[in-house]
Amino acid sequence: xxxxxxxxxxxxxxxxxxxxxxxxxxxxxxxxxxxxxxxxxxxxxxxxxxxxxxxxxxxxxxxxxxxxxxxxxxxxxxxxxxxxxxxxxxxxxxxxxxxxxxxxxxxxxxxxxxxxxxxxxxxxxxxxxxxxxxxxxxxxxxxxxxxxxxxxxxxxxxxxxxxxxxxxxxxxxxxxxxxxxxxxxxxxxxxxxxxxxxxxxxxxxxxxxxxxxxxxxxxxxxxxxxxxxxxxxxxxxxxxxxxxxxxxxxxxxxxxxxxxxxxxxxxxxxxxxxxxxxxxxxxxxxxxxxxxxxxxxxxxxxxxxxxxxxxxxxxxxxxxxxxxxx
Amino acid sequence: xxxxxxxxxxxxxxxxxxxxxxxxxxxxxxxxxxxxxxxxxxxxxxxxxxxxxxxxxxxxxxxxxxxxxxxxxxxxxxxxxxxxxxxxxxxxxxxxxxxxxxxxxxxxxxxxxxxxxxxxxxxxxxxxxxxxxxxxxxxxxxxxxxxxxxxxxxxxxxxxxxxxxxxxxxxxxxxxxxxxxxxxxxxxxxxxxxxxxxxxxxxxxxxxxxxxxxxxxxxxxxxxxxxxxxxxxxxxxxxxxxxxxxxxxxxxxxxxxxxxxxxxxxxxxxxxxxxxxxxxxxxxxxxxxxxxxxxxxxxxxxxxxxxxxxxxxxxxxxxxxxxxxx
Numbered sequence: 001x002x003x004x005x006x007x008x009x010x011x012x013x014x015x016x017x018x019x020x021x022x023x024x025x026x027x028x029x030x031x032x033x034x035x036x037x038x039x040x041x042x043x044x045x046x047x048x049x050x051x052x053x054x055x056x057x058x059x060x061x062x063x064x065x066x067x068x069x070x071x072x073x074x075x076x077x078x079x080x081x082x083x084x085x086x087x088x089x090x091x092x093x094x095x096x097x098x099x100x101x102x103x104x105x106x107x108x109x110x111x112x113x114x115x116x117x118x119x120x121x122x123x124x125x126x127x128x129x130x131x132x133x134x135x136x137x138x139x140x141x142x143x144x145x146x147x148x149x150x151x152x153x154x155x156x157x158x159x160x161x162x163x164x165x166x167x168x169x170x171x172x173x174x175x176x177x178x179x180x181x182x183x184x185x186x187x188x189x190x191x192x193x194x195x196x197x198x199x200x201x202x203x204x205x206x207x208x209x210x211x212x213x214x215x216x217x218x219x220x221x222x223x224x225x226x227x228x229x230x231x232x233x234x235x236x237x238x239x240x241x242x243x244x245x246x247x248x249x250x251x252x253x254x255x256x257x258x259x260x261x262x263x264x265x266x267x268x269x270x271x272x273x274x275x276x277x278x279x280x281x282x283x284x285x286x287x288x289x290x291x292x293x294x295x296x297x298x299x300x301x302x303x304x305x306x307x308x309x310x311x312x313x314x315x316x317x318x319x320x321x322x323x324x325x326x
Numbered sequence: 327x328x329x330x331x332x333x334x335x336x337x338x339x340x341x342x343x344x345x346x347x348x349x350x351x352x353x354x355x356x357x358x359x360x361x362x363x364x365x366x367x368x369x370x371x372x373x374x375x376x377x378x379x380x381x382x383x384x385x386x387x388x389x390x391x392x393x394x395x396x397x398x399x400x401x402x403x404x405x406x407x408x409x410x411x412x413x414x415x416x417x418x419x420x421x422x423x424x425x426x427x428x429x430x431x432x433x434x435x436x437x438x439x440x441x442x443x444x445x446x447x448x449x450x451x452x453x454x455x456x457x458x459x460x461x462x463x464x465x466x467x468x469x470x471x472x473x474x475x476x477x478x479x480x481x482x483x484x485x486x487x488x489x490x491x492x493x494x495x496x497x498x499x500x501x502x503x504x505x506x507x508x509x510x511x512x513x514x515x516x517x518x519x520x521x522x523x524x525x526x527x528x529x530x531x532x533x534x535x536x537x538x539x540x541x542x543x544x545x546x547x548x549x550x551x552x553x554x555x556x557x558x559x560x561x562x563x564x565x566x567x568x569x570x571x572x573x574x575x576x577x578x579x580x581x582x583x584x585x586x587x588x589x590x591x592x593x594x595x596x597x598x599x600x601x602x603x604x605x606x607x608x609x610x611x612x613x614x615x616x617x618x619x620x621x622x623x624x625x626x627x628x629x630x631x632x633x634x635x636x637x638x639x640x641x642x643x644x645x646x647x648x649x650x651x652x
Contacts, residue, residue, distance in 0.1 A: 061470050136585065136634060137340065137628050138584075138626055141588075141589065141622065141623045141626050144611060145348075149351060149352060149355040150355060254477070257487055258494075268476075269472065273472040280470070280471055319520070
């Protein structure tokens with residue numbers, strides 16, 4: 001299956017004892033730092049955006065459809081609303097829905113995935129079937145249908161619907177991981193000493209799943225943000241709430257494209273792409289932390305040019321070098 | 327054979343689950359939006375149409391839930407999905423029958439192109455890890471973070487408005503009558519270039535990343551080293567040994583990502599007013615046309631399941647291990 005690469009690798013990583021210092025080693029990668037930096041910027045915008053917005057995002061003015069200028073950095077809409085203010089005010093909704101949905105979906109996937117993997121037997125069969133069914137049913141149409149049946153879909157409700165439809169992938173990966181951890185010696189030892197099952201799951205198994213859970217969480221947040229913006233864009237979500245999708249909804253329905261008003265839809269899309277990219281970079285950071293083979297930059301020490309594919313000799317050589325350095 | 331039967335059983339269960347979800351959604355939601363629709367079209371609906379709507383949306387409160395459920399199935403088996411209100415008084419099944427071929431063609435062709443392109447690029451980037459090609463990865467990450475529909479907006483503003491090379495909307499020239507002749511097909515192809523390009527650009531990144539990561543994992547396997555030690559040409563090792571094994575997870579990954587691709591295609595259709603099923607869904611959402619939305623969800627889900635089954639058959643043909651288990 002598609003996850004085998006990282007699955008195998010997680011095993012490698014979990015086998016080595018994790019000293020507390022090494023837990024944060026993934027922060028050293030350049031990708032992760034860039035990703036976290038961009039994310040931090042958007043979180044800051046989400047917090048202070050409504051205060052630093054120069055105009056009321058819904059207030060109309062006489063400056064109709066102005067290109068970017070000193071007084072309107074991102075230009076204005078057809079009714080003279082300030083695009084920059086709309087985006088600043090909209091950031092909060094985007095991040096709120098993304099993270100709430102991410103947290104809910106991750107909780108669900110941990111609950112279902114770890115339970116299925118650890119208990120095994122019939123419970124496992126039933127829970128895996130459930131997550132596979134949800135995995136195959138296309139998520140976006142389902143979200144659209146549920147959201148459009150609810151008359152006034154607020155941010156939290158949208159987050160809830162997205163979480164309900166996007167937990168399955170995480171559950172599947174977590175189940176596979178738990179299955180492989182379940183028969184490890186230390187788990188058997190804990191069982192032999194009479195630890196209750198919930199304690200084994202929480203304190204013996206879960207800490208070794210941290211990386212998988214984290215990468216699942218980040219992935220779900222990306223999906224949630226995209227879905228939410230999509231819902232706003234096609235007009236299913238409440239369009240009186242500003243978010244980036246709402247900006248695009250108005251741009252599309254006011255024929256911004258035909259009028260050549262690029263400033264109306266370009267900034268919102270770039271924000272989505274930047275935010276999505278920052279989260280994806282963080283995920284790569286986690287993946288590479290877990291599976292060192294995937295690294296693209298192995299530090300300044302690596303000068304070896306491998307021309308004929310890889311010879312394992314060269315690989316272990318550099319890997320050992322890396323170990324001694326860190 | 328056992329593998330195939332297992333998969334078949336799974337898809338049947340999933341189809342049943344999707345239909346049941348479709349049955350439950352309108353019944354669990356507060357309010358009766360469909361009742362309001364019927365009231366609005368009072369006098370124009372014949373008793374037959376009202377009956378089928380009542381059965382599909384559970385408006386007959388006197389019936390038990392079980393009776394409603396069996397009634398619902400009976401209507402589905404007759405291909406009766408109710409009347410569309412957007413295209414009143416066309417039945418939903420007819421609306422879908424008209425638009426489905428467009429979507430199937432668009433998804434089919436673009437998926438094929440992006441699979442071939444992405445896997446090809448992924449083979450090379452994975453094989454020559456550490457070369458300049460690694461710089462392709464951040465670019466693909468950025469592109470894959472862009473929502474499909476926004477990329478569509480940009481494509482329209484660049485190639486249809488700024489440089490009017492391609493038409494901005496529609497699936498064919500309106501002066502033509504749909505038929506299997508050259509003017510119509512060439513017009514359809516011409517109109518499909520921009521939507522297709524958008525989808526390929528968005529979808530290809532996932533293939534590149536998946537294939538690269540599998541290549542990186544596979545190329546340190548023993549059999550690759552043996553092949554190199556035998557002195558086989560690099561080409562032969564790359565394609566015949568590494569890529570051949572790395573492609574399997576990519577194919578099963580395809581099955582799982584299909585729902586996502588279809589969701590993206592729906593959005594692209596909305597942006598381009600392409601006469602496929604996504605655009606109908608968009609119009610249905612705008613008009614609160616619940617019978618149409620639910621019908622489209624069912625058809626999309628069933629098509630995705632069918633495509634998954636095809637991918638499984640392909641996988642079975644490619645991977646002898648699945649056959650030996652039988």
